Amino acid sequence: MKMRLALAIASILILVVHGFIFYKQFFHKWETYQASYFDQARTLAKTDQEKDALSGRSAKIEQIIVTQFGNERVDRCTTCHIGSDDPRFKDAPHPYKAHPYSAELGDKQGADGKWERRHKFSDMGCTVCHDGQGRGLEEFYAHGEDEFWNDPMIGYVTQENWKYKDKLKGKEFMQANCAQCHTDKEFKSTPLVNKGRELFIQKNCYGCHRIEGISNGTLGPDLSEVGKKWKLDYIYESIVDPRANSKTSFMPKFNLSDDEVKALAIFLKSRRGFNYAETNLDRYRMTLNKGQVTPPAPVTDKSPVPAANDPVARGEQLINERACVACHKIGDKDGGIAPDLSFEGLIKEDKWVAAHFKDPRALVPDSIMPTFGFSDADYQAMTAYLVSQKKTPSLNNPQEIYTNLCLRCHGDKGDGHGTIATYLDPYPRDFTNAGFMNSKTDDRLMNSIKNGVPGTSMPAWGKVLNDDQVKGVLTYINQNFTKEARTEIKKRDVPEKNPVADTPESVAAGESIYLQRCTGCHGRKADGKGPNSLDILPRPRNLLNAGFINKAEDRRLFESILYGVQGTAMPPWIDYGLSKDDVGNVINYLRSLNKNKKDLVAMCH
Numbered sequence: 001m002k003m004r005l006a007l008a009i010a011s012i013l014i015l016v017v018h019g020f021i022f023y024k025q026f027f028h029k030w031e032t033y034q035a036s037y038f039d040q041a042r043t044l045a046k047t048d049q050e051k052d053a054l055s056g057r058s059a060k061i062e063q064i065i066v067t068q069f070g071n072e073r074v075d076r077c078t079t080c081h082i083g084s085d086d087p088r089f090k091d092a093p094h095p096y097k098a099h100p101y102s103a104e105l106g107d108k109q110g111a112d113g114k115w116e117r118r119h120k121f122s123d124m125g126c127t128v129c130h131d132g133q134g135r136g137l138e139e140f141y142a143h144g145e146d147e148f149w150n151d152p153m154i155g156y157v158t159q160e161n162w163k164y165k166d167k168l169k170g171k172e173f174m175q176a177n178c179a180q181c182h183t184d185k186e187f188k189s190t191p192l193v194n195k196g197r198e199l200f201i202q203k204n205c206y207g208c209h210r211i212e213g214i215s216n217g218t219l220g221p222d223l224s225e226v227g228k229k230w231k232l233d234y235i236y237e238s239i240v241d242p243r244a245n246s247k248t249s250f251m252p253k254f255n256l257s258d259d260e261v262k263a264l265a266i267f268l269k270s271r272r273g274f275n276y277a278e279t280n281l282d283r284y285r286m287t288l289n290k291g292q293v294t295p296p297a298p299v300t301d302k303s304p305v306p307a308a309n310d311p312v313a314r315g316e317q318l319i320n321e322r323a324c325v326a327c328h329k330i331g332d333k334d335g336g337i338a339p340d341l342s343f344e345g346l347i348k349e350d351k352w353v354a355a356h357f358k359d360p361r362a363l364v365p366d367s368i369m370p371t372f373g374f375s376d377a378d379y380q381a382m383t384a385y386l387v388s389q390k391k392t393p394s395l396n397n398p399q400e401i402y403t404n405l406c407l408r409c410h411g412d413k414g415d416g417h418g419t420i421a422t423y424l425d426p427y428p429r430d431f432t433n434a435g436f437m438n439s440k441t442d443d444r445l446m447n448s449i450k451n452g453v454p455g456t457s458m459p460a461w462g463k464v465l466n467d468d469q470v471k472g473v474l475t476y477i478n479q480n481f482t483k484e485a486r487t488e489i490k491k492r493d494v495p496e497k498n499p500v501a502d503t504p505e506s507v508a509a510g511e512s513i514y515l516q517r518c519t520g521c522h523g524r525k526a527d528g529k530g531p532n533s534l535d536i537l538p539r540p541r542n543l544l545n546a547g548f549i550n551k552a553e554d555r556r557l558f559e560s561i562l563y564g565v566q567g568t569a570m571p572p573w574i575d576y577g578l579s580k581d582d583v584g585n586v587i588n589y590l591r592s593l594n595k596n597k598k599d600l601v602a603m604c605h
């Protein structure tokens with residue numbers, strides 16, 4: 001009896017499952033939607049023409065094949081949204097609701113009150129404007145909720161794993177698709193695309209990123225097709241937090257409002273590499289000009305150009321137009337990303353400033369400042385303005401000196417985590433690291449303050465401070481941050497000069513030792529980007545930094561390699577079998593990598 005009951009229950013379950021599968025296979029939601037639409041439409045039909053149009057219709061998959069916009073696409077959206085072109089359903093709920101008309105987008109209303117669409121569904125389909133998966137017949141897939149679909153319905157659908165779901169809904173996001181055809185900057189239906197384009201210039205994004213027809217930056221990824229390659233959430237998140245999707249990104253985290261992030265995201269989503277409004281000839285002309293570096297025209301500043309005989313005034317205008325304060329601090333404007341230029345004329349000479357404008361990484365190899373393609377005349381004017389900035393900050397006592405000259409990089413706690421520290425490589429020195437601080441003589445530390453550290457962002461403060469002030473700020477640092485009494489430094493057995501002759505054989509031997517011992521941190525290219533470097537702070541030294549290597553004395557290099565650098569990951573290689581001759585060979589190898597870089601560095605120091 002029990003066996004029969006169990007078999008009966010199992011049979012019923014099997015029938016239920018099969019019935020459900022059968023229903024799902026042969027009875028779809030879209031059929032229900034269409035049947036309901038036809039019933040309502042027949043009730044609303046007032047003329048014989050309307051009734052005749054409905055009499056022969058039955059439920060079927062509606063399909064539009066669109067061939068006018070890039071690759072051929074299949075749209076089945078009107079299978080569910082079957083009332084989209086029926087004005088009688090303008091107040092109906094979805095999916096029966098009629099698509100609204102828009103005079104702004106070119107729809108016209110005749111004298112009889114009837115509207116005519118400019119964007120006809122039979123020509124355009126739906127996904128050209130709305131995105132989504134046009135072939136889908138179930139809402140989850142058709143609307144693009146599937147996390148593997150790259151373009152969910154823009155502004156209306158977000159995917160479950162998106163971090164910024166609450167910020168990525170709203171019909172304004174559709175402007176990214178309007179801009180595929182409507183490229184005019186003054187087009188009134190794409191205000192956020194235009195605002196995003198302006199922000200791209202104002203925030204100096206153009207200096208790092210290339211967008212075909214707009215900018216020629218080379219430091220960051222090419223964004224010409226970013227809207228095609230990445231989902232809206234990825235683009236939005238990468239603007240808010242550049243390291244969210246790329247841990248090695250050196251893109252600054254700009255202080256943007258939600259509205260600014262939205263405008264930039266919409267503008268970048270509109271960059272899909274092909275504009276439907278362009279002809280092939282237009283694209284060819286853009287390709288011809290690809291190699292030309294033409295700075296964008298200023299977006300907001302409409303002031304007249306100062307006279308050519310006033311380079312300082314012209315330089316100030318250019319500095320403002322080219323959005324230098326998007327990163328730097330000048331006066332009361334502060335981008336919070338790069339060094340303070342408010343008193344640049346006190347610490348840098350015109351040769352250095354001009355050379356740095358033309359090629360920042362020739363002087364500071366790991367600088368994130370882009371190389372701009374401005375004219376020599378513009379560079380000269382901008383240099384003239386910056387070297388004219390000589391207003392001395394308040395330096396009445398050591399605390400004021402630290403606050404006004406050091407805090408931006410080294411931080412209010414002296415731990416190296418200053419406002420702009422993330423964007424500097426090498427990272428600012430951590431003064432709370434007693435192991436490092438107490439392994440260096442006062443003379444060595446004072447020399448770094450007075451003369452700067454070539455090849456880094458540490459300037460020569462000796463041009464602003466006298467010896468007593470330098471000594472005072474070092475004492476302030478020791479008392480407030482290091483907080484450990486100075487100890488006697490053991491004398492190391494290192495040569496003043498490299499005893500190993502600089503020969504091809506020595507360089508080859510040094511390269512062999514380097515590849516065996518040093519690449520884990522300093523990298524095979526000696527650029528400080530070895531596989532372990534991301535887990536180390538301060539980062540391993542970039543040994544292609546000619547400004548640093550060519551200025552470093554042999555004794556300092558010997559000491560660092562043989563005995564390590566306290567407070568860092570650099571070990572004492574004397575404990576691992578390296579001899580003085582081995583180190584001499586390594587130093588000859590490192591110097592050989594930087595020989596051809598001496599001229600510019602020497603000229604500017």
